[in-house]
Amino acid sequence: MDELARRQVASIAEVVEVTGTAGMPVWLRGGWAMDFQLGAVTRPHLDVDWYCWRDDADRLAALLLARGWLPDPRMPVETQLDLVVGDVEVSFAYLGRDRAGRPTVGGGSWAGAPLPAGMLDAPSGRIGTLTVPTISVAAQIEFKQMYPV
Structure with a gap:
């Protein structure tokens, strides 16, 4: 694992702790979710991507900003929370809920659109001793297939 990957994993551990x-x-x-499901770092990563509930985003930002993270001024806040610490970039895409409590896109022009069924029900992933909640592998694949759309 290279030094950037070590710092990214440290940021993942910090987010999980906070x-x-x-x-x-x-x-x-x-x-990173795929790597945690596989149990090993498989390739270099440019950033670390997360989901959080839209209702938690302001509180999450405040907690991480208090620990020295900075807002990423290059990114719009309507669709996700983007922060940096040193050379580590993290983003938290917003989740919403429909009337039945199922997850939806939580911000931006697609707000309210349904997300894949079971997306948040995956077992946690693990690399070494670090265990992290991840979205399901099936949802990851569905997103990759939908990406051009």
Whole structure:
């Protein structure tokens, strides 16, 4: 694992610690989620992608900003929370809920659109001793297939 990956894993551990203490659920998504489901770092990653409930985003930002994270001024806040710490970039895409409590897109032009069934029901992933909530592998694949749309 290279040095950037070590710092990214440290940021993942920090997010898990902060959100766990605050009772705020988050789910790893993207390449790091796949690596945690596989149990090993499989490739270099540009950033760390998460999901959080839109209602928790302001509190989450405040907790991480108090620990030295900074807002990423390049990114719009309507669709996700983007923060940096050193050379580590993290994003928290917002989740909403429909009337039945199922997860939906939580912000931006697709707000309210349904997300894949069972997406948040995956077992946690693990690399070494670090265990992290992730979205389901099936949802990851569905997103990759839908990406051009």
